[in-house]
Amino acid sequence: MPEVTEKNDAHITVQDLTMAYGDFVIQRDLNFTVRRSDIFIIMGGSGCGKSTLLRHLVGLRSPARGKVLYDGESFWDADPSDQVRMMRRFGVMYQSGALWSSMTLAENVALALEEYTALRPAQIRELVSLKLALVGLSGFDEFYPSEISGGMQKRAGVARAMALDPEILFFDEPSAGLDPISARRLDNLILELRDSLGATMVVVTHELASILAIGNNSVFLDPITKTMIASGDPKTLLAESKDPRVHSFLTRGEG
Template sequence: MTKSSEAGARPARAGAFEARIEVRDLTMAFGDFVVMRDLNFIVRRGDILVVMGGSGCGKSTLLRHMIGLLEPARGEILYEGKSFTRASTEERQHMLRRFGVTYQSGALWSSMTLAENVALPLAEFTDLSEWEIRAIARLKLSLVGLKGFEDYYPSQISGGMQKRAALARAMALDPDVLFFDEPSAGLDPISTRLLNELIIELRDSLGATIMVVTHDLASIFMIANNSVFLDGISRRMIAQGDPRELRDHCDIPAVQKFLRPDFESRAEAQTDG
């Protein structure tokens, strides 16, 4: 397994080497079918970690394990040293309130305005007044560049704006950890870049730790200072580190093939030479 010793082009803030998330000996399975086995990695405070790998290797399945939608076949997940996997229902609910999650589709409620979507977790999990909730919803939408769109419905805005509105909702409770499942799916290159810039800005301004599932290479190289590579053939994690370092120095063919689309043609040229 290859690991990068560098913090990346965008190092995390002070205290970054303190583990925010730790995955220990995690095996993911559906019945007798093993998706991934023996996953071990650490996400440091302030990291933007990308989960990479080919289609069907278990990237989104890993994210669902991280937020408790699926339970491990073996192993555990810890947040700041406390076991999320073995926590009681009450303890897990308390930990979940420190997470923000955006799904590939955005998952906004179509019958609610953007402000009402953002206000929903605030109304559900806080004792704030209606006026305070409305004010926070406006603030969160403003932070993602949607000031003035509070009363719009999801169907009235573009796909990129829907992604940002979903992020505003994920930020509603000021989470310590943000999870993104294919955030750039369905977006044009300009919208993707704007969303990536927003993710970096949130990490830098809020000190959040961020975990992103994506196969988009431009996004990976733009936002990540850490990554894990899941190999669908061996069903194991075969590399971890800054994706730029893995691209330039990792000698594992599967990793090179993923991070360097020209890898096979370059290898053939070297063989012919």
Template sequence: MDAPAHLSPGEIPAIAAEALDCGYEGKLVLRDVTFSVAPGEIFFVIGGSGCGKSTLLRHLVGLHEPRRGRVSFHGQPFTATDAAGRRELLRTFGVLFQGGALWSSLTLRENVALPLEEYTPLSRRERGELAALKLAQVGLQGFEDYYPAEISGGMRKRAGLARALALDPAVVFFDEPSAGLDPVTSRSLDDLIRHVRDTFGTTIVVVSHELASIFALADRAVMLAREEQGIIAAGPPAALVDSPDPRVRAFLTRTAPA
């Protein structure tokens, strides 16, 4: 079988989802979802409210088990693996949730150091120094000892990204990174996401409905639809604008489907 167009022959995907059925509380939300993401790609999962974008993300990062199918990272199965194998794979990716998911009782330095405490043998001093370095990489040098309540929403997103980068992951997932941000701060965060990919070669997966971010960042995207409970279109955003499906065109141009 030939490699997908976005992969070189013989190249192993950074992420592969194979025939996933996803749901919760007895409800099936997505069925037969299959896609792959190339190493170093910025990949978007898009679609209207309630189509299953965040549900898919939670299954990809292991917060929920798929009812069927599997997820692999760099060719290593993540689903249906033992606890030791899963723990090892958890080190290879980071997640930035919508609100940043920072502990309000901890300083930014302490928040960023949490994965280092969990997954490395570094001393407290070494963890603090590395956390400060990660904060500097996202433009928060000098804010190490601030608490989340003392900084802006955009800065909390940056601090959350610093924590997601703490273990130098090969893959970072973003859940609606622009949510709650003004347009200027949102574009600044987009620039930071691209900088992370370009500087570190990180594979980026973004769940979003933000048109400006989709067209500014995405190498490729898949679009989900509630009616089909799955993917209805896949490809570069510029190509999806000409999709034969009027729902895809409407979403990407924000017009009513014909």
């Protein structure tokens, strides 16, 4: 692992989380802890509820049961104003990028800065250019999302997610739909941002290469038993897990 001093304090704690759409339970009894500066992978086969778990973590869906704690503070028991305050501490990169299509990249990144800081327009412009440069999109400030490629949209999504220098960054399937090289670049970006900003990263993915390259902690969701069947460093899981489901997932079913 890169030379990050891993403090073992819990940043996000999930307790007895059960997720359901109406009566249809997606996952039940999830318990795990994301430590500060972790790159935490949420993995599992398609349709096991990875993205749904992410939506619960970022406050878009309320759990059927259980708690999500940020630094010990329960998100779903907090007042709406406190929830907004907690949400401001994290940034989310959505699967499709989810850039606001009627706004340029610069406006997309600038929105949070305009809303939550007292910076002058000139300062905001500088910051926006910086964030876009960090994700390799210098000079694309005035482009609309529809004018750039899918990989660029995802990177712009990362720039927007980190506009306010959040403590936690969530990534929903960052490498889905990208060619191997773009996917690799995005992985490197996640690693570098963690190392330089010290932010905690939560990544939903089933991309094996990414999981083993960047993850240092994880949870494995199983669609059949509808609960987590493993957690910990993916590389350790690969080496030591006795569970055939986890092992076959991490070896593409070849081991």
